[in-house]
Amino acid sequence: MKIIHETEVEEKKIPGRRIRWIADDTSMQPEFLSSCVIQVLPGEMVKPAHSHPEGEELIYIISGKGEAWVDGEIEPMRSGTAVLFEQGKPHMVRNTGDDEMKAVCFFAPPTGLSNYRMHEDAKFEVTGHEQKPD
Secondary structure, X not given: OOOOOXXXXXXXXXXXXXXXXXXXXXXXXXXXOEEEEXXXXXXXXXXXXXXXXXXXXXXXXXXXXXEEEEOOEEEEEEOXXXXXXXXXXXXXXXXXXXXXXXXXXXEEOOOOHHHOEEXXXXXXXXXXXXXXXO
């Protein structure tokens, strides 16, 4: 059995978030997926926009609220929301709340920061979406 607690994994700070790879080739070493936990502070945005040319990503919001930007479309998200970032679609997330937003991200097939495709020119416009209460 492979089991790990997120605090046992090194935390890395990258633009807009702190990240811990809980299932990758150095931690749990899964064969068919990878996974990380991200924490996004209030007002911060995961940037730049990026995509996964060889797979897809599903994020699940554990706590907090924000917005997901996918290929120019913006939708609100809150605790309990799952968002699928389809293969090759540029995406970003932004924390629009007053508290830290925490999410777990799943990738299939396994990936890492080295095979993200960056989209530096993508813009995350303010929407004015009303957030549903948690």
